[in-house]
Amino acid sequence: MKAFRNLSAILMVCLILALGGVSAQHAPTLTPPTLVPTVPSPDGEALLAESAVARIMREGVVRVGILFNEPPFGELNPRGEVFGFDADLARSMAQTWGLGDNGVQFVQVTRQTAVDMLTSGKVDMLAAALVHRRELDTLIEFSQTYYPSYQAVVVRNGDGATELAHFADRRIGVVMGTPSEIAVAEWQTSAGYGFTVQRYVTLDLAITALNANQVDGVVENVIRLERAISSAPENYRIVDDRVMLEPIAIGIQRQDSRFRNLIDRTLQYLFQTGRLDEIHRDHFNGTDYPAAGFDVWANVGDAPRI
Template sequence: MKKITAMLAFLLAFSTSLFASDNDLWEKSTLNQIMERKVLRVGLDAGYMPFEMTNKQGKIVGFDVDIARQMAKAMGVKLEIVNTAWDGIIPALVTDKFDIIMSGMTLTAERNLQINFADPYIVIGQSIMVRNGLEDEVQSYKDLNDSKYTVVSKLGTTGDIAAKRYLSKAKLRLFETESEGAIEVVNGKADAFIYDLPFNAVYSSQNPGKLVHLDTPFTYEPLAWGVRKGDPDFLNWLNNFMRQIQGDGTYDKIYAKWFESSEWHKTLK
């Protein structure tokens, strides 16, 4: 009897300890802090069509922004957009400048060492825009892997990584923004721009006759939301939120607005 009583006492103490531990974890959760603050702070780098861009009124809009707005609505809180330079966006998340990265970020093993990711919300890949006159000569990334070509991309992105990995023989120049790199090809100062397919598809449609888009991606890149380490409650909520909006048609509606329509092109700067 004494052994049974002692065992019950141990189990009670153990379960109480677990409950206290779980409660402490929730108290520290970003989700709990958002609910108490009543503001969802989203970090992004405005300049990546059609995920996040600045319109003529100076407002940041795009696919990620509309998803973030739905997220804040589901939480019952206000949305605050924190526009952040790409090369500092992960350090800014880690140091609590905002709650989540929603900026078309590719989930990579290297980034996953620094932060955690929710389940991917879209899969894309790198594609190529080449200058006029090269369309017969260059038909895939393999054709560009030659020292006679100059390729450009955005610094610190998977376009940068892909160019170094697959086009090591070509001359590589990197720029702070997508637009700076792409305009080099339009102006004939570079032979090709390596970057995410959605951006290249939109940019080429906005500049007809000025370059050629090779629209078959040559990499596999799942995009996902980034959060700080050690926060299972927030990750659980984010994954279930994505399942909900994918199931009720909200995701498809937002996707159609930004990926299947070109009406928003004329609203940009």
Template sequence: MMTKFKRSLAATVAVLGVLSVGLGAAQADDSAKDWSTIRIGSEGAYPPFNFLSPSGELQGFDIDIAKALCDHMKVKCDFVAQDWDGAIPALQNGKFDAFIASMSITEERLKQIDFTNKYYNTPGALAVAKDSTIADLQPASFDGKTVGVQGSTTHAQAVEKFLPDADEKVYPTAEEYQLDMANGRLDGVSDDIVVLSKWLESEAGACCKILGSFPADEAIYGKGAGIGLRKGDEKLKKMFNDAIVAIRADGTYKQIQDKYFKFDVYGK
């Protein structure tokens, strides 16, 4: 028994040693890699930040920012459409090298992946029907009311915290909760204020109005939207961070921002 235990222990130590070397090599590979081609994942279902054109091409603010960053870094970027719920595992497993899809930098996500500095930061808000009797964002006003949100988002967490008595209904995409809201199946919906504002400007969003915005709770919303990266890809992280600073300094960021918004989305 002792012999088997010792052999098992030795084998375990050997495996751990190999894994340790492998992890070290992976980090060293990032330092040596030229990153001449970068695969970028994005959701494609969160307008105006990211969406799919009729031909299936990824477009939107996130995508234009990504292309500007790639141009500054002088690298070739290939884009991959990725469902939101599977984004972090897909990034970890190497389906793409960076995820640029309005993902907030939160402590919980930082346990799994790394992030660049923010590239924008806008508040979360809640919209209701134009004829709604709900007058404010007080918890009592939403007692027994149904609020739609996209799953696995900071906005879902905000509803849980700020409207604990509401019945939260989770959807895979923003487009799906918007459809239910327009058809009168929900009492309210929560999302980024820009996403809601753009939706309300459309024919589909003519049903509704913004009731108000939630407090900027960093424990929920994090430090803004950043570019998701694998742990250990430090060279790539620096490349992106330097490029974010550069496109803000040379006016490229503002040109892209003004294409989609009438106000500064970078935040403080």
């Protein structure tokens, strides 16, 4: 009997110790658990409430952002009329869509305000000699290229330079704060040779420096160069080798694929019908439209309508 009581006591002690161990394992801790950090997912890009096509259909007019001081693409004449290559292109697009003679509302934009005017919805599209630059792809979308422009170098007639490499250890003039300055910087970075860059406030001052033999060449958009030397073209020559391509396209709001496809089809339709060539002749001294590389889909078909 005594042995039984001793065995019971031993079993009781073992049970208490076992329960105490379990309690110890699950006892609450005063140190809070470490939370797994949550990385917030980036907000998705907001979808458009509606395509610009829907608004144009509803109101019967397309709002076009255009430059008033960029001949031959866009100008405002003394009578208050907007004209130029971009202006006539926009009018032809609106007529193709069936909007009629009053189907375009031109809105003045500048180089500084154009993208903001588009993204804020103040205009439906930009026909403003707008260069398709990679850094703008996160802000707006572009149509296909409708004008293949580029940055070029102008030299004095008689200069022996026929390619960019011939400017090694020479002097290049450029206008400060312009895309040309960016083009020259990229040229310097990629070239395997050096040259001196001299900066000017205006293109006229840079051309004056070229005439005075203070620089050996001036870099600017080829269309602006041709306009700058038009009074005495026999004194200058534009080098064939291009500094940087500047494809000009129409800008629209992001994610509006319906409007972008309509614009691309319309550009191709105007190209096929010869209207682009007519507009180019009107504003580029009777010269043919630079058609090389212009993409045309197999199923463009008849005039695109809204």
